[in-house]
Amino acid sequence: MDEFSFAQKQRLAYIDFKLYFTGMVTRSEIVSHFELGLAAATRDLKFYKDNAPENMAYDNVEKKYFITTQFKPIFKHDARRTLIKLANNISDGFDSIGDTSFPIESPSPLNVPDIDIIAKLSQAIINHKPISVIYTSLSSGSGARGLVPHSIVDNGLRWHLRAYDRKSKSFRDFVLTRITKVTILAQTSPPEEDKLEDHQWMRMVPLQIIPHPNNVKHPTAIKLDFGMEKGMLEVNVRAAMAGYLLRRWNVDCSESASLSGPEYQLYLQNIQTLYGAENLAIAPGYQHS
Template identity: 30%
Template sequence: MTTTALKKWEVRRRLEEIDRQLYWAGSVGRTDLIARFGISPQQASTDLKIYLDRLGQAVRFNGSIKRYVPTEKFQPQFISPCLQDYISWAGEVGHAISIVPFPFRKVSIAVLQPLTMAIHQERSIEIRYRSLTNPEGTVRRVTPHSIAFTGTRYHVRAFCHRSQEFRDFVLGRIIEAYNLDEAGLGKEKDDAWNTLTIVRIGPHPELTAAQRTVIEADYAMVDSEATIHIRRALLLYLLDQFNLFDQKSDRPASVQQIILLNPEVRQLVDC
């Protein structure tokens, strides 16, 4: 394989595809490359030769299925295998992962676009924001610096000029965004956003030893513990999602499954 060939973006993409077909699907052939990239049979053969020249005995040709298959020596050369890589690739080749649907949280592009402009230009913007206490919405000036996703909805993190503090604003509750102006405090002053907090979780102590083993494997725990590094500003959402915010829970161990091993972090949440 020549260095020049590797530097070509389109060739690199096809070599990555060969890697993925071998690693995730267990075989690869010319037709995979032809269907995926719309290239000629000759080009597909050339790509396979480039790939095989590099891997040598790690791949062999299976005559019964007329496809190349990995041997025990095979290790992908152009990708870093992980769950995210498979999910992305599977969707592209027609084997999309099924995801549990959540209720749709509307985000208006007419609102999002001026907010992103304010973020990138480091300026403030006026928004009309509605809440349960003010369903019609109130106008306030904010200086946004980041978009955050909690797992169920999107927020914009911003300095609120009225309250003189950093707050999260649900994007779907912003009715209007307009009138860019001078900025207030920026991200560098948002201590809760810039401070990383370590959350330690472990299996519920009332689970049986065998059940705890299952939970430890689920969360890749080491010595019955897993650590999560999260921005302090987002801590509440994590604790809420796993029902870890309340000091005591009436949920049975088989439902709760994990507990907070450093409960003092609850005091860091701005309620």
């Protein structure tokens, strides 16, 4: 790779990224992404093929290069940065931020998913394919699962997969770090396994969050923290994600704002909005009526 210019390496990294995380790349994508001519994009694909001949195969019918089973990335893809890229539709391929060191610290992650697992899941979701996984749960240990994934989600503490679970015949969350093997299946899924049938995912829940009426002495500080307007923060969140958000921010969800302690600085004013939402066992103070 040393013989290539920085700009060429960027384009080769883009090809590597597209193959790894979407399973395919086209000449027109390279032309559009880098504002190149067709001949230049063709050269880049040839350079990539010369450096990694087993990584991709061209399909004359679809006019696309597809990932092969022998694929091995020629660039390093950091798991945490890749998840952020995927969440923000960034596909530059490079993980380096250059020579500048920025004075910013982020919390140290306690768990980092495997990059190969992320790649297989991303490919399956983008290409609408079901998967077979080896998954280890707290209740039943390790075993094979048939899943139809539709989203990778950051719940604030860890990453998980939202998927239709063929074992329980329901849509559920699966922690990424507990998935140890992914096999993409060459089959189509019936309509009942489609994301549109995941009602908890499709339903948006409006949350009205205010400074805690009992635990906060100076509510103006909390209003400034969260950019509240007229003393309230309004957030629309997927029903499937509501419990995670409320737990992450320690939002008191009890009927009478009864939770005490300095960690409870926020209160959910419209508790009734949670009716019918799942995963609320983790919402602080919430009691099912």
